[in-house]
Amino acid sequence: xxxxxxxxxxxxxxxxxxxxxxxxxxxxxxxxxxxxxxxxxxxxxxxxxxxxxxxxxxxxxxxxxxxxxxxxxxxxxxxxxxxxxxxxxxxxxxxxxxxxxxxxxxxxxxxx
Amino acid sequence: xxxxxxxxxxxxxxxxxxxxxxxxxxxxxxxxxxxxxxxxxxxxxxxxxxxxxxxxxxxxxxxxxxxxxxxxxxxxxxxxxxxxxxxxxxxxxxxxxxxxxxxxxxxxxxxxxxxxxxxxxxxxxxxxxxxxxxxxxxxxxxxxxxxxxxxxxxxxxxxxxxxxxxxxxxxxxxxxxxxxxxxxxxxxxxxxxxxxxxxxxxxxxxxxxxxxxxxxxxxxxxxxxxxxxxxxxxxxxxxxxxxxxxxxxxxxxxxxxxxxxxxxxxxxxxxxxxxxxxxxxxxxxxxxxxxxxxxxxxxxxxxxxxxxxxxxxxxxxxxxxxxxxxxxxxxxxxxxxxxx
Numbered sequence: 001x002x003x004x005x006x007x008x009x010x011x012x013x014x015x016x017x018x019x020x021x022x023x024x025x026x027x028x029x030x031x032x033x034x035x036x037x038x039x040x041x042x043x044x045x046x047x048x049x050x051x052x053x054x055x056x057x058x059x060x061x062x063x064x065x066x067x068x069x070x071x072x073x074x075x076x077x078x079x080x081x082x083x084x085x086x087x088x089x090x091x092x093x094x095x096x097x098x099x100x101x102x103x104x105x106x107x108x109x110x111x112x
Numbered sequence: 113x114x115x116x117x118x119x120x121x122x123x124x125x126x127x128x129x130x131x132x133x134x135x136x137x138x139x140x141x142x143x144x145x146x147x148x149x150x151x152x153x154x155x156x157x158x159x160x161x162x163x164x165x166x167x168x169x170x171x172x173x174x175x176x177x178x179x180x181x182x183x184x185x186x187x188x189x190x191x192x193x194x195x196x197x198x199x200x201x202x203x204x205x206x207x208x209x210x211x212x213x214x215x216x217x218x219x220x221x222x223x224x225x226x227x228x229x230x231x232x233x234x235x236x237x238x239x240x241x242x243x244x245x246x247x248x249x250x251x252x253x254x255x256x257x258x259x260x261x262x263x264x265x266x267x268x269x270x271x272x273x274x275x276x277x278x279x280x281x282x283x284x285x286x287x288x289x290x291x292x293x294x295x296x297x298x299x300x301x302x303x304x305x306x307x308x309x310x311x312x313x314x315x316x317x318x319x320x321x322x323x324x325x326x327x328x329x330x331x332x333x334x335x336x337x338x339x340x341x342x343x344x345x346x347x348x349x350x351x352x353x354x355x356x357x358x359x360x361x362x363x364x365x366x367x368x369x370x371x372x373x374x375x376x377x378x379x380x381x382x383x384x385x386x387x388x389x390x391x392x393x394x395x396x397x398x399x400x401x402x403x404x405x406x407x408x409x410x411x412x413x414x415x416x417x418x419x420x421x422x423x424x425x426x427x428x429x430x431x432x433x434x435x436x437x438x439x440x441x442x443x444x445x446x447x448x449x450x451x452x
Binding site: 037038039040041042043044045046049050055057058087088089090091 | 232270274275276277278312313338339340341342343355356357358359362364365
């Protein structure tokens with residue numbers, strides 16, 4: 001039956017239901033992932049960001065907020081140029097982090 | 113009976129050394145101030161006005177100078193070596209003389225991080241990039257060709273602080289409030305200028321600091337952008353173009369500035385580390401001198417007879433440094449009392 005209206009799913013982040021397995025596995029493999037302070041240096045210097053929305057900062061945040069689809073879309077824009085690794089004040093090996101993340105599925109299983 | 117004759121070498125005649133020496137002299141001891149520079153007063157003497165009340169730096173120094181007027185002060189004097197004897201320390205000074213003392217007080221303070229090490233910010237490369245100290249000196253002298261009626265000014269917080277790769281992972285603590293102070297002063301000087309502060313986190317912990325922040329936003333219209341500048345370039349007209357991410361909107365931002373001020377962070381004075389090693393005093397993993405206890409005995413070193421005051425143990429504000437200097441004087445007094 002068509003009532004002529006529909007309910008939109010909430011865009012709020014529900015921390016009760018966020019699946020942490022992918023981030024937890026990443027943090028195991030690349031412990032530096034836990035040290036990001038969200039300063040945005042990586043995104044500001046990113047050569048791909050303006051066209052693809054890639055941002056290492058947002059990838060790390062998105063993972064912890066259950067936004068897997070957005071994360072994977074951003075990752076696909078990365079050209080692995082390594083500029084973000086150069087500017088990170090915490091010395092995070094962002095390149096290794098991105099490559100590792102690309103191999104993990106939503107459940108944190110190594111699939112590639 | 114208290115022995116009031118001991119000689120105490122106070123290394124460094126910045127505000128920590130001056131205040132401690134003044135208190136020690138008042139307690140009846142014989143402090144000797146040893147200062148590398150030709151003048152006393154350290155960093156504060158180079159500063160113009162101090163947060164949070166815009167007090168002229170000179171007003172802080174004057175009572176300290178009065179209190180140490182009768183204290184033996186060796187200017188232009190470096191310490192070539194320190195030897196630890198049984199209960200005493202022997203300092204070999206750069207003029208070839210030596211000083212035998214019964215206690216040593218490190219009031220060696222800090223060094224500002226060398227901003228040219230962060231090459232991506234262009235200090236020493238681009239004309240319009242200066243440091244917090246350069247700006248403060250301009251407030252004093254009004255002479256700096258690089259500051260010429262700027263219409264857009266940027267402040268970069270955390271330059272060489274909270275920066276693992278620059279070798280200084282600690283928060284330098286006073287730069288947030290210094291940036292806001294200097295931003296307000298620049299806005300007062302150049303009311304038409306747009307002023308931007310690029311920060312990672314704002315740490316406004318001290319008395320009245322938060323008021324300062326609100327005034328900067330509300331009364332001076334200073335723009336706060338949460339993002340660390342990733343690179344600076346020079347435009348054809350010598351202005352500088354900075355790139356950052358505005359992490360709150362999630363968008364890259366770019367702005368062209370007439371002046372970029374780098375808030376250079378605080379690192380330990382390397383001389384202090386050298387002296388500490390010579391007499392077996394512990395240096396902490398953050399590069400600053402290591403207190404016996406970070407809560408209850410911050411002015412005590414790991415060695416009897418060696419004490420700390422001020423920024424040699426970490427970044428400090430002026431009131432913290434002065435309070436610690438008084439505390440160190442009392443700790444030295446108790447040390448001699450307990451030895452009879």
